[in-house]
Amino acid sequence: xxxxxxxxxxxxxxxxxxxxxxxxxxxxxxxxxxxxxxxxxxxxxxxxxxxxxxxxxxxxxxxxxxxxxxxxxxxxxxxxxxxxxxxxxxxxxxxxxxxxxxxxxxxxxxxxxxxxxxxxxxxxxxxxxxxxxxxxxxxxxxxxxxxxxxxxxxxxxxxxxxxxxxxxxxxxxxxxxxxxxxxxxxxxxxxxxxxxxxxxxxxxxxxxxxxxxxxxxxxxxxxxxxxxxxxxxxxxxxxxxxxxxxxxxxxxxxxxxxxxxxxxxxxxxxxxxxxxxxxxxxxxxxxxxxxxxxxxxxxxxxxxxxxx
Numbered sequence: 001x002x003x004x005x006x007x008x009x010x011x012x013x014x015x016x017x018x019x020x021x022x023x024x025x026x027x028x029x030x031x032x033x034x035x036x037x038x039x040x041x042x043x044x045x046x047x048x049x050x051x052x053x054x055x056x057x058x059x060x061x062x063x064x065x066x067x068x069x070x071x072x073x074x075x076x077x078x079x080x081x082x083x084x085x086x087x088x089x090x091x092x093x094x095x096x097x098x099x100x101x102x103x104x105x106x107x108x109x110x111x112x113x114x115x116x117x118x119x120x121x122x123x124x125x126x127x128x129x130x131x132x133x134x135x136x137x138x139x140x141x142x143x144x145x146x147x148x149x150x151x152x153x154x155x156x157x158x159x160x161x162x163x164x165x166x167x168x169x170x171x172x173x174x175x176x177x178x179x180x181x182x183x184x185x186x187x188x189x190x191x192x193x194x195x196x197x198x199x200x201x202x203x204x205x206x207x208x209x210x211x212x213x214x215x216x217x218x219x220x221x222x223x224x225x226x227x228x229x230x231x232x233x234x235x236x237x238x239x240x241x242x243x244x245x246x247x248x249x250x251x252x253x254x255x256x257x258x259x260x261x262x263x264x265x266x267x268x269x270x271x272x273x274x275x276x277x278x279x280x281x282x283x284x285x286x287x288x289x290x291x292x293x294x295x296x297x298x299x300x301x302x303x304x305x306x307x308x
């Protein structure tokens with residue numbers, strides 16, 4: 001790509017992040033105003049352990065749910081916690097429902113649009129510098145985020161949409177979707193390519209050791225490589241219910257990593273909704289005997305195990 005086109009795509013990243021931060025701050029302010037309003041606004045926030053941890057990291061309280069939701073929505077950066085250090089993909093999550101006026105719905109729509117614009121700007125920049133080494137691409141992107149005063153921007157938190165119920169439903173259905181584990185077969189070639197992408201300069205001793213292990217894998221075990229992906233948190237699934245005479249229509253709203261903003265009635269109340277426990281109950285999982293895996297990862301960087 002010509003240099004001027006790279007510069008153009010690069011300039012769009014900090015600009016769109018600044019607009020995103022401004023939109024997030026505006027919605028936060030509106031939610032904080034609802035918190036101190038003399039008019040009651042109904043709320044329903046769940047407090048599983050991961051949500052309690054998120055509230056603590058945000059310095060908020062479930063006694064002030066609208067202010068807490070505003071802080072969550074406006075938190076665009078990584079937090080300095082052991083959990084964030086161990087898994088950079090981890091996001092702050094607090095599931096639930098908030099009854100809000102039309103003005104907050106409109107602000108959330110503007111924020112979601114800004115999130116889409118920012119995500120597209122990052123995608124375009126990454127495509128423009130796709131011929132550069134991964135470490136250089138990542139550093140250049142971080143430099144652009146720093147221009148917007150967010151050098152530690154958490155991209156997943158920046159991208160995720162605020163879920164909305166802009167047309168007031170007759171009811172809301174809430175249910176927990178429990179944590180899941182996916183196991184898929186991968187090839188030696190796929191593993192090697194991914195390891196090279198993680199350390200293109202060959203300077204990371206840990207990655208190079210894993211490449212050495214992979215190269216020494218006996219051919220008879222090439223079909224035994226399995227990547228394990230664990231969704232460690234349960235998800236709160238929210239669906240709208242619209243009733244017409246004897247018929248009911250369901251529409252999935254999505255997984256509520258952040259409180260869903262629901263258009264309130266004239267009294268600031270939510271529609272009727274399902275009440276669930278703060279976390280799903282425990283259940284025994286059936287063991288996948290055909291995919292019995294070793295206790296330790298063969299390639300930790302890729303979460304790849306050897307089937308026994």
